[in-house]
Each structure stands twice: as C-alpha cells, then as structure tokens.
Amino acid sequence: MTEQDPAQAGNRPPAGKMGPEKNSWGRIEATLRGLRKEGEKGLIVYITAGDPSLPLTVQMVAELSRAGADVIELGVPFSDPLADGPTIQKASQRSLAAGTTLAKILECVDATRRLTDVPLALMTYYNPLFRYGLECFLKEAAARGVDGLIVPDLPLEAGSELLEKAGEAGIEVVLFVAPTSTEERIGATACAASGFIYCLSVTGVTGARENLPGEAAAVVRRVRRYTDKPVAIGFGISGPGPARTLSRDADAVIVGSAIIDRVEANLGDPERLLAETAGFVRRLKEAVSR
C-alpha cells in the first residue's frame, strides 16, 4: 500500500459522501494518516454518551476536540458491559439511568455536527446495534455523521456481516488486537479493519492502571508487520506520562476511563466538568506531541 495524500482529509465534510477510490479512506483513517505524515501523534478520547446527560455530551465533544482530541469515541451504554472495568460500568449505569438510548445518541451526533467536524466513532456492544437493526443503524449513522464503529464483543469472525455492510455504508470499523492474538489473527484483523487498529496494552478490561507492563507497546510493533494502517493503543492509560510512552510506537493513544474519572468527580458541576476534562485532554495532547 502507498500513502495517499491526506492533506485534504483533516477537514472534510461529514461522512456519507465518501469519494471514489482515490479518497476511499474514511475520515478517521485519513485524520490519523495525516497526523503521521506530519510526524505527529494522535489522541483518541473516549466518553460515555449521556453521562451525565446528552446535551452535556454534545458540549464535551466540541470542547474536547478543541482541547486536542483528534478522534472521539462515543460510548453507547449497555446493561452488561463485559469488557469494561468499574469506571465505565458506572458511567454506563448513569447514562442508562438518564434514559440514554442508541436512537437518542444518533440525534446527539446530529447536534454535535453543528459544532464540530471531529471524526466520531460510536463504541457499542453488539446487542443494542443488533436490536436496532444493522442496516437501518448504519444508514442513519452515516447520514448523521458517524464516521466509525467499534464493537468490543464482535471479533473478526462474528463481525463479518457488520464489516461488509458498514463498508457499503461508508462507515469505518475499528478492530481489536490483543496481546494474546496469534500472528494469523493479527494479519487477518489488520487486513479487515478500517479507521485504525485498536491495540490493547494489556489483557483485561478497561480502566486506568497505575502501571502498564513494560512490553505494552510490543503488540503495536507486531501489527505493523502486517499493515500500514494507523495503529492506536489503549486500555489502562491513566495520564500524560503513560500516554507519552505508548505514543512512541503507536500512531495514536486512546484514553477513556481516566477521562471518565474526571467526569465522575464533577457530576454536580457541568462547567467544572467541561473545564477539568478539557484541561486533562490538553495535557494528554501535549504529552503525545512532545
């Protein structure tokens, strides 16, 4: 594969109007490739949609993007988030208690798109998606400006139908590679994924950790052997220090639970919540940029 010119990619209009062959990268992949070409590292930020409310989520997306998030993952809350640790479990519960649904999140994306064109991925367990109806969901998501989809309980094999239909709808599907993944699986996953390859720094669930294993980035190097697609690493990144360390090997780092910790600490004060999370994102972005 050869590098295409990503210069025009950063500020393209919302998804749904993917060009022909030449511009066939989605906005997430184009953004991360653009950063790589400039010698920069990307910051991907996760927040749970609707925690504590969808109107605040819309504001957060705009603020966090201004603060330096290159891609934003919007988590769809699920009753049984088996890949998540306590922080995101609680965020999902708060969001569900506030009445968040996938349909309302799609409306929220509409509102978000009036404020920012930051690439957006929805991160959702498979059941809400399945229940909504894959084709119906993909069509609406693309129309409203969702760029990508991350489904933690849908590995390559079970995801074949989604991969095919999402491709047709112009939605990127990010796939995971774990420290336990075999070479064969890494090759196949790297080939099928779009947007970026989501490398896990550890075996386990989401949640900020004080220490990450020294070989955390080894998985990134393994993936590189199979693809020149952007490779991001996440799970357990607690702040600027580990973000910086992991960004040496990866094209981007993904931070989720550490952001949610700052949401949780400021639930009663939306202004402070926005300021604290944006400040944290700014420090993360600086750390990966140096």
Added chain:
Amino acid sequence: MESGTRLPDEHGYFGIHGGQYVPETLMPALHELERAYREARKDAGFTRELNYYLTQYSGRPTPLYRAEGLASRLGLARIYLKREDLNHTGAHKINNTLGQVLLARWMGKKRVIAETGAGQHGVATATAAAIFGLECVVYMGEEDMKRQALNVFRMRVLGAEVIPVTSGSRTLKDATNEALRDWVTNVETTYYIIGSVVGPHPYPMMVRDFQSVIGHEARAQVLEAEGRLPDCLVACVGGGSNAMGLFHPFYQDADVRFIGVEAAGRGLETGLHAASLNAGERGVLHGAMSYLLQDEDGQVTPAHSISAGLDYPGVGPEHSYYKDSGRAEYVAVTDQEALEGFHLLAETEGIIPALESAHAIAFLPRLVPALPEDAVIILCLSGRGDKDVQAVAEMGGKAGTGLTGGGGNHD
C-alpha cells in the same frame, strides 16, 4: 458418546444461534479450549478418568426411579425421575464440573473460576477443584449470596474464594459478567468453568456433552425397565444444562417429545419472569446469540424467579435452535406453581426437590391430562431441595396464600 445433532457447525452455531461474541483477547483462548477439548475427548485416558470420578466419586449412574406415588396422584401410570439429586453435591452440576476440571488439568491450568446463581454450580466447581488442589474463585451476585447463604458457606469450606458481585441486578447475569472480566484479565493462567450450556462456543457444546451422561443413562435405563422409549422428557430450563443433558441423546428418537419448563416468575404477563424462550427476543449476551430478555433498545432486562438457579435472562443457544426447529416445546410455570410442585413431590414421594426441579414437577399436572394412560414420562430431577427449605419456609409462612396445601389441586 456421539449422538444427537451434528451441531454446532465449525463456527459454533446452532442454526442462527450460538457463535463467539467475545472480546478479541478471549478468541485465542476459546480456540485453544476447543482444540484441547476435542483432543481430550478422543483420549482414552481422559475418558477413563472422567468415568472413574463420575462413578466412584459422584455415585453414577444415578437411578431412574419410578415415582408411583406421584403418578397415581396425577392419574398416570408411569413417571420416572432421573435422580440427578443423588449425585455428590446434590445436583447434576457435578457432571460438568468434573469434566471441565479434568480438562483444566489436561491444559495445565492451575486456577479455575466460575459464576454461580443458586450456588450449586459454585459448590460443584469448588468440589471438583478441591479434589485436584486447584485454586478456585467463584463469582456470585450479592443478592444470591443472601438467598443461598448455606451454599456460600459450603464453597468456603471447600476452599473456594467467593467474590460478591455488586453490579447490575446482583444475580447470575452479573456474576457471569464478572467471571468473564476475570477471565479476560487472567486468560493465560485461568480456566473458566461455565456452569450451563451458555456462553461462547465451545462451551454450549462441551457442557452439553458432559451433561449428556444424564440422557445416555436414562435411555438405557428406560429401555431396560419398559422395553421402549419414553413419550415425553421433561426438565426445567434456566441456562438449560440438565434439560440439554437429558434431551440430547434422544435427539434422533423423533417420537420422544422434549418439554423444557421455564420460570414464569410472577406470570409472563407481569414481565417479572425468566422465560427467555417463551417471552424473549433474539440477541447477544455472554458471548452467544440466543433468545434473551431485553427491552426495545437492546438492554438486557433482569430476570425474576423464585429459584436462583433459573434467574437468568438468557438461555443456551441449542435450546433456541430446538425452539426454532420445533424439536422441543418450551412452557413456563409460575413461582406459585413451582412451590406447589415442590410440595407435591415431597408429599407423594418423600423427595424434596430443588426449586429449579420443582418447576419441571409443576408442569406435570398440566401435561398429564393430555397424554394417553399408558404414556411414559422421564422427568429430570436435577437437584435436591435442602438448599431451598429455609426460603420456602419463609415464603410459606409469609404468604399463606394457599401454598401450604401444595399439590392439593392436582388430584
């Protein structure tokens, strides 16, 4: 031991149900598990050792007991109880945990984890782990720990660590989430012993195979006793392991009806039940596609049943396949009916059934009138009721809504 269907297919599907909907981290572990399982099943030494523990340790074969008192109360000649309650630890669960613990050893794993609802699977896991000195951790919903305090104590006596689960509805579904989170974290050192025919492939197949000892024995025993196959098989269905273990070896016997009895809780119309097959919709929970209790947004809704072992919003994918294909019928009985079944068996046979098994008993008064007089029924008495006696005493005392006369309407 091969019998029944050729399913699941190579990707772990029973028709459209089943599969592997798990984080990538677990996929290599599931493939390794499937390879190890297929090797072990072909290994004469593994089979010999499993059979040894099933017979000399758990007490198999369990009797196929002709329940004449129950039959005469219901007006039918021949009802047989497959006495899984007579297994060591008091339920069918040990058939599976002995098999999986032997497999864990075969794979060189030193730590096993399990989820448990009523505590029967937790006890059976702790028991099997104790035989071989494996470290054992059991996840149990805080709510269930209260309901089944005796089983919590038993597990601890057996050397297991019981971890209370405080997320979600604090029952079996949440304990399963937590066990999966442990497994995804410690996958390289840990073997996850799932307690029912649920979860990602190969678990539904593997647990079915280990539990099929129930049906293989019952089939030989009924042929010996009656010289013919039964008309109906009846078993309770939560995740569905005792039912699948009984049904599966009769799969090719097309004239044998399969009847699975789900928990209707306070009534299907109230929404407070655990009847995934009767009232659920297709969806994905705990790694498999199957029928599932969920709301219109795809959020899993809590199950309700008087029986902690049936209190689960999902069901094994092979049962969902049986439902779709029409091979099995699935019915549901309420908490109230289950209590009546509990008393009915105690009064007529001197056997106190587990509340789970009481659901199967409770369906008999509805089933029997529709059968010819010479019909033969085999009912899986999956567990004994000692663990439930206190809870039933409290409910009976509290409610006083005619439950104390249990079975009185069934003449």
